[in-house]
Amino acid sequence: MTVGFVTILTTFIVATLRATTPLLLAALGGVYSERSGVVNIALEGIMLTGAWGAAYFSYISGNAWIGLLGAIAIGVLIAALHAVASIKYHADQVVSGTAINLLAAGFTEFMLNRVWGQAGGSPQVASLPSIGGLNLSIYLAFGLAAVSWFVLYRTPWGLRLRAVGEHPLAADTLGINVYKMRYAGVLLSGVFGGLAGASLSIGLLSRFVDGMSAGKGFIALAAMIFGNWNPIGAVGATLLFGASTSLSTIFQLMGIQNIPTQFFNMIPYVLTMLILAGFVGKSVAPAADGVPYKKTT
Amino acid sequence: MEWLRDGVRAVAVPVLATLVGLLVGIVCIVIAGKDPVLAAKAFYRAVAGEPRMFGNVLVSTTPLIFTGLAVAFAYRAGLFNIGVEGQYLMAQIATVVAGVYWTPPAGLAWLHPIVALAAGALAGAIWGGLVGILKAWKGIHEVINSIMLNWIALFTCDWLLKYYLRPDNSRASTYDLQPTAWLKQGLIEGSRLHTGIFVALATVVVVWFILFKTPLGYEIRAVGFSSGAAEYGGISVARALILTMAISGAIAGLAGSVQTMGLNHRFNETSALVGYGFDGIAVALVGRLHPVGVVLAALLFGALDASSGLMQAMAGVPKSVVSIVQAAVIFFVAAEGLWSFLQKRRTKKEVTTA
Numbered sequence: 214m215t216v217g218f219v220t221i222l223t224t225f226i227v228a229t230l231r232a233t234t235p236l237l238l239a240a241l242g243g244v245y246s247e248r249s250g251v252v253n254i255a256l257e258g259i260m261l262t263g264a265w266g267a268a269y270f271s272y273i274s275g276n277a278w279i280g281l282l283g284a285i286a287i288g289v290l291i292a293a294l295h296a297v298a299s300i301k302y303h304a305d306q307v308v309s310g311t312a313i314n315l316l317a318a319g320f321t322e323f324m325l326n327r328v329w330g331q332a333g334g335s336p337q338v339a340s341l342p343s344i345g346g347l348n349l350s351i352y353l354a355f356g357l358a359a360v361s362w363f364v365l366y367r368t369p370w371g372l373r374l375r376a377v378g379e380h381p382l383a384a385d386t387l388g389i390n391v392y393k394m395r396y397a398g399v400l401l402s403g404v405f406g407g408l409a410g411a412s413l414s415i416g417l418l419s420r421f422v423d424g425m426s427a428g429k430g431f432i433a434l435a436a437m438i439f440g441n442w443n444p445i446g447a448v449g450a451t452l453l454f455g456a457s458t459s460l461s462t463i464f465q466l467m468g469i470q471n472i473p474t475q476f477f478n479m480i481p482y483v484l485t486m487l488i489l490a491g492f493v494g495k496s497v498a499p500a501a502d503g504v505p506y507k508k509t510t
Numbered sequence: 511m512e513w514l515r516d517g518v519r520a521v522a523v524p525v526l527a528t529l530v531g532l533l534v535g536i537v538c539i540v541i542a543g544k545d546p547v548l549a550a551k552a553f554y555r556a557v558a559g560e561p562r563m564f565g566n567v568l569v570s571t572t573p574l575i576f577t578g579l580a581v582a583f584a585y586r587a588g589l590f591n592i593g594v595e596g597q598y599l600m601a602q603i604a605t606v607v608a609g610v611y612w613t614p615p616a617g618l619a620w621l622h623p624i625v626a627l628a629a630g631a632l633a634g635a636i637w638g639g640l641v642g643i644l645k646a647w648k649g650i651h652e653v654i655n656s657i658m659l660n661w662i663a664l665f666t667c668d669w670l671l672k673y674y675l676r677p678d679n680s681r682a683s684t685y686d687l688q689p690t691a692w693l694k695q696g697l698i699e700g701s702r703l704h705t706g707i708f709v710a711l712a713t714v715v716v717v718w719f720i721l722f723k724t725p726l727g728y729e730i731r732a733v734g735f736s737s738g739a740a741e742y743g744g745i746s747v748a749r750a751l752i753l754t755m756a757i758s759g760a761i762a763g764l765a766g767s768v769q770t771m772g773l774n775h776r777f778n779e780t781s782a783l784v785g786y787g788f789d790g791i792a793v794a795l796v797g798r799l800h801p802v803g804v805v806l807a808a809l810l811f812g813a814l815d816a817s818s819g820l821m822q823a824m825a826g827v828p829k830s831v832v833s834i835v836q837a838a839v840i841f842f843v844a845a846e847g848l849w850s851f852l853q854k855r856r857t858k859k860e861v862t863t864a
Contacts, residue, residue: 254653294841302847307590307653308795312841315788319833326828327542424782431657438654475669482658482665489650 225456225463230351231417233455235260235409237354239433240440240447241361242405246292247442248365249398250378252503254310255295256406257430258317263288263410265321268421269328271338280415281341281408288407289400291317296399300392303505318424325423333423340419341411350416353408361444374398378499381506391506409433428482435485442499450488457484523849524796524803528810531839538831545825552824556817563816565701569773571812575710576765577790578797578804579717584638584652584758585799586721587750588734589645593656594762594787596663597637599780601630601763603667605770606675606777609687622690623771627709630767631760637663638759639752646748652755660783671779682779693772704772711805713764718801720757730754762790785833789815792836795843811836 239256246253263284270283295313298304322332329335341349365371376384377394385391409429414421436454440446461477464470539546557567577594584591608629614622641655675684697703721727732740733750741747765786770777793811797803814832821827842848 298841298845298848302845304841304845304847308791308844309841311590311592311788311791312837312844315785315792315833315840316837318785319830319837322830323538323542323828323834326830428657428661431654435654435658473669473673475665475672479662479665482661486644486655486658486662489654490644490648 221463221466224466225459228459228462229455230347232458233451234351234354235412235429236433236436236451236454237358237447238405238409238412239430240437240451241358241444242402243434243437244442244444244447245398246402247502248378248499249374249395250381250499250501250504251299251395251399252306253295253399253402254307254434255313256402256433257426258314259288259291259403259406260410260430261317261321261426262291263407264414264425265324265421267411268335268338268414271415272335275339277339277341277415281411284407284411285404288410289403292399292403292406296396299505300395303507306503322423335421337420338415340415348416350412358444358448365444378501381501432481432485435489439488454481457481520798524798524843526849527839527842528796530842531835534838535831535835538834539827542828544827549821549825549827552821553817556820557813561698562700565698565703567813567816568703568707569701570816571808572706572710573765573769573786574789574793574808574812575805576713576761577786578793578808579713579801580758580762581790581794582797582799582804583717583761584754585794586734587730587754588737589652589754591638591656591758592653592787593638593641593659594790595783596660597634597759597762598766598786599663599667600633600637601766602770602777603670604633605630605767606684606687609691610685613688614690619690623693626691626771627764627767630763634763635756635760639756642752642755646751664783671777684777687771687775691771692775693768702773706768706772709768713761714801714805792840795840
């Protein structure tokens with residue numbers, strides 16, 4: 214073994230934080246949406262279009278901050294589709310989410326070709342700065358997790374959002390506008406999904422790669438469930454997934470090479486299933502999660 | 511006449527959604543700076559230009575019938591099988607194993623395709639059934655586990671291909687199936703249409719029979735309608751969930767087997783999920799979750815798929831437009847409230863006739 218323990222540990226921690234960031238941002242988006250009562254498996258697609266939007270706006274402006282704003286705008290736009298379909302038109306939320314994921318894959322591939330005239334990925338674009346060797350998006354993710362916890366559990370608005378997801382009829386009786394709160398929850402998940410995408414394309418990398426979300430939106434949803442639909446829980450859960458993803462890097466550094474790489478690639482997905490099977494009974498979804506609300510007047 | 515009006519209503523939503531989806535496609539073609547009329551001509555030529563062209567449409571339709579049926583079958587029990595992709599991949603590998611390593615005894619060569627199909631169906635059933643078990647036992651939403659299993663299937667197949675199933679490391683595919691396990695091509699001269707289409711149509715009949723003519727089908731539909739009421743009525747919801755996912759997985763698996771046995775005769779290396787499952791969702795929803803509807807919808811999407819090559823070559827239409835059209839169609843079928851104006855007219859009519 215030629216690499217020292219400290220180097221390995223540092224690499225492991227940095228790799229874990231990098232892998233955690235997009236997952237955490239997306240999981241936070243999921244918390245807002247599902248706390249308001251709307252299942253949002255469209256996060257995967259929101260993330261992918263957000264990643265494309267970040268790269269696109271960064272590319273045309275030469276400024277990564279414009280890219281970040283662009284990612285948020287695109288994320289909100291895509292989330293709005295899901296919101297209108299599932300809140301106004303009572304669509305099956307899982308089906309609507311799937312359609313959006315498919316749309317995102319087609320749209321980004323289409324635009325990749327249209328804007329850059331090439332398949333596979335975008336050219337190099339301006340990316341967000343790093344502080345102390347860690348990309349800004351990493352601080353953003355953990356900072357926003359703390360803010361989200363405060364907003365959801367220490368403000369009246371957060372209480373209203375959670376009420377709408379638990380018992381919309383009761384909330385409605387108390388004068389809370391159920392539809393408005395649900396729109397807010399889903400659109401916020403668009404903001405976070407967009408940020409998660411930006412962290413992929415202009416945070417941890419500096420280009421958009423076709424299909425770069427690669428199931429991370431779904432892993433984020435599993436982490437959200439494992440984290441009990443709570444921002445702080447999401448931090449713990451996504452850190453665990455982040456660590457499992459960075460294991461392969463570490464094993465390679467340590468010179469362990471005779472294990473097929475496919476096994477390392479499988480770890481996050483297998484872990485997701487194991488964790489859900491072992492813990493899901495202990496976490497409780499918002500009672501009205503996924504149930505369309507039809508006002509009866 | 512009531513049944514006729516019901517029928518029209520059932521067909522109206524998918525037809526309208528398909529039209530809107532195609533409209534979205536046309537807008538994309540215009541945005542891309544291409545000529546939609548030329549694209550339409552290319553589409554027509556690719557679909558009906560020559561008999562062999564139509565043969566190729568049927569080649570594209572064959573797997574869609576299976577994947578559409580798989581999604582529709584699970585949906586009847588209220589389950590969203592987004593794991594068709596993984597079930598398809600695992601079945602391909604299982605079919606390769608049965609087709610490469612098993613040699614039928616002399617005189618029993620006709621058994622080979624059956625064994626190869628059964629191997630694929632079994633692999634798909636295990637991959638799907640696992641999701642059903644976790645749902646019934648732990649209450650975990652089938653969507654998350656299905657998606658995880660899609661990725662796990664992708665890496666498992668890649669590992670098996672690279673470590674065990676190929677003759678040498680430079681080859682990007684497995685050994686070829688023994689010819690006894692092939693489904694014969696040449697149903698229409700000049701096209702690759704193979705007998706898998708008959709397996710697909712037979713599966714349509716079997717699925718229709720299970721759903722509407724057996725106690726199991728009744729249970730499945732009851733669980734989909736209201737699992738609480740079904741449980742109260744003495745139906746074992748857990749058993750229904752597991753069986754539904756296993757059967758749905760088996761149907762999805764047949765898609766993989768038939769593709770392997772009829773077209774490529776091997777498993778090719780793949781580094782990404784390619785979307786067979788998503789195609790199946792579109793087909794199932796547009797087909798109104800009915801076996802016959804699924805066949806019609808599979809023809810539609812098969813035609814889109816088969817024509818995408820020629821549309822690109824003749825009119826420069828990017829292939830991604832086809833997936834955008836599919837997404838739009840799913841979206842507009844799903845947003846049922848959008849079509850409530852159809853419902854309103856119905857109630858009015860009912861009042862006047864009463």
